Amino acid sequence: MALKGATYTARPKRSSDGAVNARYKKKTQGSQAEEKLSQRLISDKLTAKKPADEQKAAQKTKGTAASKAAPQRPAAKKAPARRAVMATPQQAQRAKKDKSREPGRMRRERLRRDAAMRDRRRAVSRGVDTKVVLIALLTAVFVTGGLLLAAVRSEGTIDTQALSLIVLMAPLGLLTSLALPRVLPIDPLIMALTNFLCGVGVVVLYTVSPARGVKQASYYVLGLAAMIVISVLVSRKKRFKWLTLLAMVLGVAALILPLAFGEWSGGAKNWVSLPLLGSFQPSELVKLSLVLAMAYYFSAHRTVLQMMPAILFAGACLLLLMLQRDLGTALIYYATTLAMFYVACGNVPLTIVGLGGGVGAAVLGYKMFAHVKVRVAMWRNPWSDPLDKGYQIIQALLAIGSGGLFGVGLGQGTPEKIPAYYNDFIFAVICEQLGLVFGVLLLAVYVLLTLRGVTIINRSRRSFDMLLGCGVLTMLAIQTFMIVGGVIKMLPLTGVTMPFLSYGGSSLLSCLSMVGILHGIAARAQEDLEEDVLSIKG
Secondary structure, three states: OOOOOOOOOOOOOOOHHHHHHHHHHHHHHHHHHHHHHHHHHHHHHHHHHHHHHHHHHHHHHHHHHHHHHOOOOOOOOOOOOOOOOOOOHHHHHHHHHHHOOOOHHHHHHHHHHHHHHHHHHHHHHHHHHHHHHHHHHHHHHHHHHHHHHHHOOOOOOOOHHHHHHHHHHHHHHHHHHHHHHHOOOOOHHHHHHHHHHHHHHHHHHHHHOHHHHHHHHHHHHHHHHHHHHHHHHHHHOOOOHHHHHHHHHHHHHHHHHHHHHOEEEOOEEEEEEEOOOEEEOHHHHHHHHHHHHHHHHHHHOOOOOOOHHHHHHHHHHHHHHHHHOOHHHHHHHHHHHHHHHHHHHOOHHHHHHHHHHHHHHHHHHHHHOHHHHHHHHHHHOHHHOOOOOOHHHHHHHHHHHHHOOOOOOOOOOOHHHOOOOOOOOHHHHHHHHHHHHHHHHHHHHHHHHHHHHHHHHHHOOOHHHHHHHHHHHHHHHHHHHHHHHHHOOOOOOOOOOOOOOOOOHHHHHHHHHHHHHHHHHHHHHHHHHHHHHHHHHO
């Protein structure tokens, strides 16, 4: 029933037929539009092609008419293909320069930047050269003055041997510090600091024992020769595999020699005497083999299993040193190996386990060896046996105290009262004669030498160079700390020598060889820096 006033409108159907019809209608409309578009494109192509066909036909008929009118000529031969001629290196370089020629403004900017970089390098070089010249001159003055005092010390006579040492030591120090770095891979600052330490050792030893001073000077010359050879070898050699294997074999063989031919001295059997080589300490020279093996295997192999050859070599060295009862050197070997292991892989848990193993080995050595118990007891209270077991450390402390701040004078005092004053207690002799101020200055020189080595390591691009330098610096630093701590009664005595100062050919040869390794690493780092500068310029 419809209401009044309402209009009726039919609603759209909602059946599915309507939706289907709409979709079909839309689809057919789209297909029709596509068909119309394709037909239009075909017609355009036909209309565009027709004039081109007519033009080709006209040219063909014209060509036939011309050929009938004129006689035919023989076809010309094709020219042979020319071969490509390769440019010479000079022509290629000239073309490259012409192609990459910069505009005037860009070229001026590049030249200004290069000049600024060159000025900065010259400023740094002048600063380093000034320090090196100053240290070299101070070393020459100290050596000359000290040996002159030793030469005129005897009344009425002049010691010509001391004068001959002046002629040898002073020019040699200046030559190796100032002239040698210009022709060989030598770091000037490290060389100057090393010459200062070696010069102090020769002068102090000569004032106490002239025979030992002369021998120390000859060992210094041999050590410089070994340093130069090793620096050139490290800077130029690219592969160290076979050299590392040879060093490992020779190292184990050298540590076996004292067990077979050595004699007991001071509670240890670490010296050997051979007919041609004389008396020497093999463990000092094997330090180079240890550092080289650790650096090679720790740099090329990152897992513990791949590092195992170097770890086994270090374990064999430690076992042989324990059999020799050379516990001080064994401690240096172990600490160096552990430090290089941590630097190489950064494995904190295994490093902590290694530290625990070192503490356990120290406790075991204390219980097994009687002389270790004696050294620990005298470290705790040397006055309990002042005339026998504690005599050595007591005399060393008295010598340091009697020297005061500025010492009793070069060649003065009573250093002969200290047993082993020429090797283990050379630092006490220096403090007695030259004072505590000079002793602190010596320790500062060791610190500067270490810091310079750290700078060289930081500039190294290769992990092998970095680990090799790290091992050398760690070994020198630990050895210096152990001997100075033992002399001033901060640590128990370990029986190791003080680098560059103590008397002995094995120790000085080993230390100068380590310095040669640092020189070679510095030269390789400088080559990498020059390559970077050239790449930036290019």
